[in-house]
Amino acid sequence: MSHLTLLIAEDVSKRFGGVQALADVSFTINHGEIYGLIGPNGAGKTSLFNVLTGIYAPDGGTFNFDGEPLERVKPNEVAERGIARTFQNIRLFQNLSALENVMIGRHVRTRAGVFGAILRDKGTLAEEAAIEKRSYELLEYVGVAKRANDLAKHLAYGDQRRLEIARALATEPKLLALDEPAAGMNATETQALKRLLEDIRRDGITILLIEHDMKLVMSVCDRVLVLDYGKKIAEGTAATVQNDPKVIAAYLGGEVTLNLKGA
Amino acid sequence: MTAHGRGKSVPPKVWAGVVLVALALALLPFVAALAGQAWVRILNFAMIYIMLALGLNIVVGFAGLLDLGYIAFYAVGAYMYALLASPHFGIHLPFWVILPLGAGLACIFGILLGAPTLKLRGDYLAIVTLGFGEIIRIFLNNLNTPVNVTNGPQGVNLIDPFHVAGFSFARAQSILGVPFSGPQKYYYVLLLLTIGVIVINIRLQNSRLGRAWEAIREDEVAAKAMGINTRNVKLLAFAMGASFGGIAGGIFSATQEFVSPESFGLFESIIVLAMVVLGGMGNIPGVILGAILLTLLPEVLRSTMEPLQNALFGRVLLDAETVRLLVFGIALVAIMLYRPAGLWPSAVRKRELEVPKVVAE
Numbered sequence: 001m002s003h004l005t006l007l008i009a010e011d012v013s014k015r016f017g018g019v020q021a022l023a024d025v026s027f028t029i030n031h032g033e034i035y036g037l038i039g040p041n042g043a044g045k046t047s048l049f050n051v052l053t054g055i056y057a058p059d060g061g062t063f064n065f066d067g068e069p070l071e072r073v074k075p076n077e078v079a080e081r082g083i084a085r086t087f088q089n090i091r092l093f094q095n096l097s098a099l100e101n102v103m104i105g106r107h108v109r110t111r112a113g114v115f116g117a118i119l120r121d122k123g124t125l126a127e128e129a130a131i132e133k134r135s136y137e138l139l140e141y142v143g144v145a146k147r148a149n150d151l152a153k154h155l156a157y158g159d160q161r162r163l164e165i166a167r168a169l170a171t172e173p174k175l176l177a178l179d180e181p182a183a184g185m186n187a188t189e190t191q192a193l194k195r196l197l198e199d200i201r202r203d204g205i206t207i208l209l210i211e212h213d214m215k216l217v218m219s220v221c222d223r224v225l226v227l228d229y230g231k232k233i234a235e236g237t238a239a240t241v242q243n244d245p246k247v248i249a250a251y252l253g254g255e256v257t258l259n260l261k262g263a
Numbered sequence: 264m265t266a267h268g269r270g271k272s273v274p275p276k277v278w279a280g281v282v283l284v285a286l287a288l289a290l291l292p293f294v295a296a297l298a299g300q301a302w303v304r305i306l307n308f309a310m311i312y313i314m315l316a317l318g319l320n321i322v323v324g325f326a327g328l329l330d331l332g333y334i335a336f337y338a339v340g341a342y343m344y345a346l347l348a349s350p351h352f353g354i355h356l357p358f359w360v361i362l363p364l365g366a367g368l369a370c371i372f373g374i375l376l377g378a379p380t381l382k383l384r385g386d387y388l389a390i391v392t393l394g395f396g397e398i399i400r401i402f403l404n405n406l407n408t409p410v411n412v413t414n415g416p417q418g419v420n421l422i423d424p425f426h427v428a429g430f431s432f433a434r435a436q437s438i439l440g441v442p443f444s445g446p447q448k449y450y451y452v453l454l455l456l457t458i459g460v461i462v463i464n465i466r467l468q469n470s471r472l473g474r475a476w477e478a479i480r481e482d483e484v485a486a487k488a489m490g491i492n493t494r495n496v497k498l499l500a501f502a503m504g505a506s507f508g509g510i511a512g513g514i515f516s517a518t519q520e521f522v523s524p525e526s527f528g529l530f531e532s533i534i535v536l537a538m539v540v541l542g543g544m545g546n547i548p549g550v551i552l553g554a555i556l557l558t559l560l561p562e563v564l565r566s567t568m569e570p571l572q573n574a575l576f577g578r579v580l581l582d583a584e585t586v587r588l589l590v591f592g593i594a595l596v597a598i599m600l601y602r603p604a605g606l607w608p609s610a611v612r613k614r615e616l617e618v619p620k621v622v623a624e
Contacts, residue, residue: 053488055484055487055488074487074492075484075487075488076487076488076489076490076491076492076493078488079487079488079489079490080490084488084489085488087485087488091482091484091485091488092481092482092485093477093478093481093482093485093486094481094482095477095481096474096477096478096481097611097612097613097614099614100474100477100612103474104474104475104477104478104486104489104491105489105490106471107471107474107475107478107489107490107491108489108490108491110471112470112471112472113472114467114472114499114503116470116471117466117467117470117471117472117473118463118466118467120466124470127471128470128471131471132614148614149611149613149614150611151611167489168489170489171489171490
């Protein structure tokens with residue numbers, strides 16, 4: 001593996017009963033790129049996220065992250081290793097403030113325990129102040145600072161998506177895995193999201209992006225992986241993938257095309 | 264500069280308020296004594312219940328784990344004190360040794376309960392914890408054979424009250440010319456311990472650990488994905504909650520000077536849970552309010568129902584105990600109907616951020 005590589009997935013498989021959600025999927029993600037993951041509904045994109053982040057154990061295959069294997073690790077250990085994620089169906093801590101949501105993201109990079117909490121020694125107080133400051137900065141970074149003291153559930157949909165990104169960034173990830181961040185956003189919000197993704201990349205964080213908004217994927221991603229029925233059907237730059245006949249068939253429906261030809 | 268005071272000096276109004284509240288709390292046992300020493304004992308019970316409810320609030324309110332066997336930790340603390348400070352084994356350790364031991368033992372029991380139930384939530388967790396509570400009670404009831412450890416259903420009596428050197432907290436005596444009764448002396452000890460427990464709870468809630476608990480309550484999957492070791496953090500919630508139960512149990516033992524398994528039934532667990540839920544789960548002032556109300560309300564009803572019926576109907580139609588439970592039940596249903604989040608639900612904790620201000624100053 002070259003020093004450029006951040007994540008290597010080799011023959012990753014996952015089966016749910018009779019459904020082969022992932023079939024021997026292999027790919028590599030390089031440092032500093034925005035790597036797109038697309039495919040029709042049910043193609044296995046979110047399953048791949050869940051296997052990568054330790055929510056499901058893979059049936060076969062391996063991940064190698066930042067030079068070390070990522071095997072049988074729990075989700076919290078995955079976060080500690082430097083992979084942070086967001087969720088397709090937003091999973092914020094609804095009844096906590098936006099700021100507290102991000103502060104919880106700092107958990108994995110801070111140390112205070114029971115005694116620190118009770119005694120409030122100098123170290124703990126300094127750590128708390130640093131957590132609060134950094135969290136506020138992250139809220140400003142994603143553009144939700146004005147709503148810092150509002151409950152997460154009271155935020156607008158687009159703000160909730162951005163808050164989830166801020167929370168993930170708070171864990172200081174090397175790889176940020178975003179599951180459909182533009183879902184439900186209007187054109188203006190999507191543009192702002194695009195700028196945010198580019199900022200994040202500029203700050204040295206690699207992004208793995210699941211997205212259905214093809215315009216966003218094609219304009220922001222360096223390379224794209226296409227899944228269909230759990231199989232990798234194409235990988236390459238946005239332009240190559242876009243013109244791949246297999247990808248077009250997967251999106252438009254292969255059988256229909258064949259039938260038309262037969263008629 | 265403190266974490267939340269942000270270095271601002273405390274305004275004199277707040278100081279005046281603190282002094283007034285302190286004065287009121289200091290005089291309260293003497294005011295209550297005007298209505299009889301029984302009311303001082305009830306105040307003491309209210310404080311024991313505040314500690315219990317705050318302990319349970321860590322598990323139920325912060326971490327969102329429904330625990331129906333919480334009273335077991337109270338029992339562990341109570342029996343720990345009873346066995347180490349009574350003629351039953353002939354051991355008489357001082358209370359300041361036993362209370363931490365009781366808290367520690369309860370803590371271990373908390374982890375014993377927490378470990379096998381880590382993957383359970385909601386109803387399933389409630390059933391297992393309910394069983395755990397009953398197991399402890401039944402053990403206490405039957406552990407008089409083959410070796411007599413707990414003295415079985417007869418319980419342990421003649422338990423030592425709190426005493427330091429020659430000073431006993433149970434005996435009435437005059438201090439500086441002011442007559443103090445036993446319960447009045449205990450009141451001040453309990454007040455100090457209760458304030459300590461409240462401060463610890465507030466500090467825990469506003470900490471890295473407290474946020475981790477709340478994250479688990481809100482969304483366990485997301486909490487894990489954010490790097491929170493949910494196993495350890497949940498076990499800590501059980502352990503911390505249990506240790507407050509253990510302390511409350513030790514005090515209960517000492518003030519009653521008698522314990523038996525009867526005091527630690529399922530109904531007690533439910534009452535403490537009701538205090539947490541009625542007051543406002545996860546909100547410390549709410550839980551304190553819930554504990555005070557649910558301790559005082561039955562007593563007030565007990566003492567007013569018979570005279571009230573005598574005045575209205577000229578005789579007692581319904582037994583005071585029956586009316587008490589009825590009114591109590593109706594009150595609980597009404598609160599849950601009209602204030603489902605509790606009497607004093609938690610509000611958003613506003614954080615005053617200094618980031619922009621500091622630049623301006």
